[in-house]
Amino acid sequence: MGISIAHQTQAFFCSILIGMALGLLYDVFRIVRIALPSPKLLVAAQDILYFLLASGITCLFTLNINEGEVRSFVLVGELLGWIFYFFTIGTVVMAVSRKVIAAVKAALAFLWKYLLRPVLRLLGKILHILAVPLRFFSKKLKKVSAAGKYSLKQSKIMLYNLIKSQKAS
Helix, strand or coil, X not given: CCCCHHHHHHHHHHHHHHHHHHHHHHHHHHHHHHHCCCCHHHHHHHHHHHXXXXXXXXXXXXXXXXXXXXXXXXXXXXXXXXXXXXXXXXHHHHHHHXXXXXXXXXXXXXXXXXXXXXXXXXHHHHHHHHHHHHHHHHHHHXXXXXXXXXXXXXXXXXXXXXXXXXXXX
């Protein structure tokens, strides 16, 4: 059974949109790589994940639109949509995301430098000042606990009423 020209045209334009969506998904991975520098192994894992997602989306799209028949115009449409997104909207998205990431990093550096680091240094100095008396008290507590292990009276003498009752008889 053949597919009409109108259906093929509609599938082609939908595949262009799918290609643009795949380009946006790729930019998400690129933004994560810019924000959080990753080792090469993690980048490779992200690339494999992207290709698995892209192939799954393409497979579901062809199942839905072309009843599972892989047509070259669908793959060409996805490629054209991806290229169109990458060289137009993608450049704007990446430029904006780089500036946003730089601003967030600068804000976090400012917070660390002027708020968190001074507070942590102050807490460190306070703990250093308190460490001397705490060491003194801990030594005293160790001596007291060590002395508490020995009883003041021997256990036989503590039963004085038993001893007195034996002398009375």
